Amino acid sequence: MARTTRTKALDHTPVDPNVPLPYDPNPKNPSHVFRPRSYQLKPLIAWEQGRKRLVLVYPRRHGKDITALAITQKALKRRAGLYWHIYPTKVRGRLSMWDGKDFDGIPFRARFPKALVKAENDTEMQVILKPLPGQYGYGDANAEGSTWQVMGADDPDSLSGPNPIGVIFSEYQLHDPRVWTKIIQPILAENGGWAIFDFTPEGENHAYALYEMAKRNPRWFCQLITVKDTKRDAPGEDGLPVVPEEDDPLHPDRESIAEMRRNGTPEEEIQSQQYCSFKGSVRGAVFGDLITRAEAEGRVTFVPYEVTLPVGTAWDIGRDTTAIWLYQEVGDGINFIEYIEGKGKDLSHWAHVLKEQREYRYGEHLFPHDMAVTEWTAVKSRVEIAEQDYRLSPLYVAEKAGLDDSIEATRRLFRRFRFDKEQCKDGLDAARNYKFPWDEAKRAFGREPIHDWASHGASALRTFAGAYRAGRMREETELRPEDRMARMSYDPLVSLRDPRQERGRYARMGGR
Numbered sequence: 001m002a003r004t005t006r007t008k009a010l011d012h013t014p015v016d017p018n019v020p021l022p023y024d025p026n027p028k029n030p031s032h033v034f035r036p037r038s039y040q041l042k043p044l045i046a047w048e049q050g051r052k053r054l055v056l057v058y059p060r061r062h063g064k065d066i067t068a069l070a071i072t073q074k075a076l077k078r079r080a081g082l083y084w085h086i087y088p089t090k091v092r093g094r095l096s097m098w099d100g101k102d103f104d105g106i107p108f109r110a111r112f113p114k115a116l117v118k119a120e121n122d123t124e125m126q127v128i129l130k131p132l133p134g135q136y137g138y139g140d141a142n143a144e145g146s147t148w149q150v151m152g153a154d155d156p157d158s159l160s161g162p163n164p165i166g167v168i169f170s171e172y173q174l175h176d177p178r179v180w181t182k183i184i185q186p187i188l189a190e191n192g193g194w195a196i197f198d199f200t201p202e203g204e205n206h207a208y209a210l211y212e213m214a215k216r217n218p219r220w221f222c223q224l225i226t227v228k229d230t231k232r233d234a235p236g237e238d239g240l241p242v243v244p245e246e247d248d249p250l251h252p253d254r255e256s257i258a259e260m261r262r263n264g265t266p267e268e269e270i271q272s273q274q275y276c277s278f279k280g281s282v283r284g285a286v287f288g289d290l291i292t293r294a295e296a297e298g299r300v301t302f303v304p305y306e307v308t309l310p311v312g313t314a315w316d317i318g319r320d321t322t323a324i325w326l327y328q329e330v331g332d333g334i335n336f337i338e339y340i341e342g343k344g345k346d347l348s349h350w351a352h353v354l355k356e357q358r359e360y361r362y363g364e365h366l367f368p369h370d371m372a373v374t375e376w377t378a379v380k381s382r383v384e385i386a387e388q389d390y391r392l393s394p395l396y397v398a399e400k401a402g403l404d405d406s407i408e409a410t411r412r413l414f415r416r417f418r419f420d421k422e423q424c425k426d427g428l429d430a431a432r433n434y435k436f437p438w439d440e441a442k443r444a445f446g447r448e449p450i451h452d453w454a455s456h457g458a459s460a461l462r463t464f465a466g467a468y469r470a471g472r473m474r475e476e477t478e479l480r481p482e483d484r485m486a487r488m489s490y491d492p493l494v495s496l497r498d499p500r501q502e503r504g505r506y507a508r509m510g511g512r
Contacts (some may be wrong), residue, residue, distance in 0.1 A: 034070040034111065035234040037063070037242075043196075047071045048223035052194040055214040057201065057224040060273045062242055065196035066102045068077050068168040069111060076146040080135040081165035081193075083148045086184075086454070088174035090125075091151030096171070098125045098150045118144055125150035153179045154452065156343070164195035172199040173207035173282075174452035177429060201272045203282040204292070206429050211278075226275040243274060256358065284435040284445050286407055286458065290414040291432050300428065301333045303420040310363035311337070313354065314464035316456045317371060322350055325427060325464060326360070334464075336419045339427030341456060350394055351387035365392045366467040368459070369400040398466045403448060410465035424433065430457030 024392045036044060040063060041053050058064045065085075072083050081174070087093035101107050109120070112127050119128045129145040137143025151159060153175045160183055167184050169175055180195070190196055193426040194492075199207050212221035239250075246255040257424075260270055271277040282288045294300050305311075316323040322345060326338040340353065354362070386392040419428055433454035436445040449455060 026084065033064065036070065036238065037230070037234045037237070037481060038230065039223075040067045040070075040231050040234075042223055043067055044070060044074075044220060049192070051219070051221040052188075052192075053214070053217075054194075054196045054429065055211055055220060056196065056198040057211055057222075058198065059225070059227050059230070059243065059276060060200050061103070062225070063103060063198075065097065065168075065170050066108070066111075067195045068170070069108060071194075072148060072166055073111060075166050075194070076129065076148070077132055080131065080146045082162055083146060083166040084151050084159075084164045085145050085148070085168045086151045086159075086171060086175075086179070087170050088152070089154040090150075092171075093150040093152050093220065094125060098115070098122075112148070115362055116145075121334040126361075141412055156183060159183050163187060163191060165191050166195075168196045168198065170198055172197040172210070174433075176200075177206035177210075178426065190311040201278045202274050203272075203288055203432065204278050205282060205432050208278045210435070216268060221439050228275075235461060261457065271414040282433055282435050284438055285432065286415065286434045286436065287410065287431050287461075288433075288435070288448055291428060294417060294419065299418045300421050300424075301418070302422075303418050305337050305360075306330055306335075307347050310367065312363040314366045314421050314460050314467070315371075316368060316460035316463060317347075318456055318459075320344060322457045323427070323430070323460040324350065324354075324360075325424075325457075325460050327464065331466060332416060333418055334413070334416050336417060336424050336427070338423040339425075339457065340431075341426060342460070351386070351388045354392070363394075364467075365395045366463050367395065367397050368463045369398055370391055371397045396397065398463055401466050406462040406466050409469045410462050413465050413468060427457040427460075430454040431461060434458035 003498070034064070036039060043056055044067070046054060056064055056067065068083070072085070074082060081236065085093070085097055087096060099107075102111075109127060112129065116129050116132070117127060118130045120126065121128070126147055126149045128147050131137035131140070131145035132141050135145055153159075153169075156176070156179055164184070164187065167188065180197075184195065186413065187193070197210060199205070201208065211224070214220040227241065227243045227245060232242055233239050240251065240254075244251075244254060246258050247256050249253060257270060257274060261267070262275075267277075269283065271279065272283070291300070300489055306328055309330065311329050312329075314325045314327065321341065321343050323341040324339070325336050326340070328337060328382065330334045335492050338358075342349075354360075367386075371386070386395055430453070434449055434457075435454075437450050438445055
């Protein structure tokens with residue numbers, strides 16, 4: 001049943017300039033005033049001093065979001081505009097933030113003083129404020145000030161177009177990193193806005209890469225804390241550790257790290273969630289350990305394009321997102337030289353990307369089983385359209401295989417994989433973050449990987465492995481002498497050129 005829009009009646013009462021905002025030492029409405037702990041003061045001070053990019057790496061349940069929200073509250077007083085709190089999915093954003101409460105039991109929405117709120121929109125998860133003193137429209141009963149909104153990174157189309165001036169990426173380790181690099185970052189670069197990335201580590205994925213970059217960049221604020229660094233030391237609190245490492249006989253109701261170990265919590269989980277260690281794989285990762293091994297063995301590096309060998313493609317075709325791995329068989333190894341992905345494009349677009357924007361000689365094109373579907377309104381099947389109309393030939397459609405079998409086939413082949421570190425970065429991020437869901441109640445992983453932004457690249461790898469296992473890979477041969485001579489007569493340096501580098505901006509833009 002669809003959720004109906006419920007917008008609270010507009011409040012036309014003028015704003016009282018004396019209504020306290022966060023950090024007021026003598027608040028009239030204590031519920032909305034944030035009293036930071038010592039470790040939470042540092043990012044607040046950094047933002048006050050002008051840092052516009054902040055990375056907060058906190059243990060679980062240590063107030064990452066309430067800290068980031070306090071900065072939003074401060075920011076909207078200075079500059080009216082649109083502020084986003086983005087979660088990996090809209091569903092998670094509703095549960096965690098819109099309908100959620102902080103560690104004091106206060107609803108997050110209550111952090112906005114009622115006297116300043118003009119309206120709330122439950123469907124859009126928006127809080128619309130009145131103009132504050134000094135802002136456009138102040139004193140106008142019909143005017144609107146800033147808007148704070150909870151968003152989901154799983155709907156990137158909804159993030160393209162608006163002009164947020166402050167953005168929080170909550171649980172960034174679970175996000176599709178391209179939402180930041182390709183959508184939000186250009187917006188904030190133009191309007192001078194700020195961004196906060198808060199998360200708890202989950203392996204050396206894109207969040208780890210962001211953290212490592214932020215440590216070296218003096219324009220970024222970067223904070224990593226562990227349970228050793230945190231106390232309940234805000235005004236009115238008891239000063240005890242947020243999570244004690246050892247049992248405290250004076251406070252037996254508080255679970256310690258020692259108790260977690262006795263209860264069977266894996267040490268890797270304790271290290272990542274309580275001590276913010278990036279070591280280990282993403283929790284429940286399907287291929288994470290294999291990617292880590294490939295990196296350690298030097299198989300994630302610069303992988304040259306072998307001009308004398310054909311390039312194969314392995315596809316995943318989702319309802320909206322298409323992912324393609326481009327590979328070559330070199331000796332006993334399989335070199336993945338490029339990965340491309342995009343949304344909202346049909347087969348003709350991807351055929352154009354492969355044929356017109358890349359100077360490869362193609363071998364076999366490997367598609368998942370659903371490629372064989374014939375649409376009700378189509379005269380030709382998808383396969384016929386791909387082969388005849390778009391010249392994607394020879395083409396092989398994998399038989400439908402069980403999920404466990406295709407995962408196992410991919411894992412068996414992984415030791416032979418080599419990946420170009422730059423051209424396959426997005427695909428590696430996807431494969432590394434492809435994981436089984438964790439059921440806290442059952443204390444077990446689910447049987448099927450989560451279908452999210454990471455599943456497309458991983459599924460395209462499974463397409464490749466399934467075809468390889470079925471023995472449908474065609475034997476690769478060198479260019480015929482006449483073909484090589486024809487190309488050599490055109491350009492004597494052809495064997496030294498890599499078309500991936502010649503494309504320039506097309507190399508990492510999904511073919512756009």
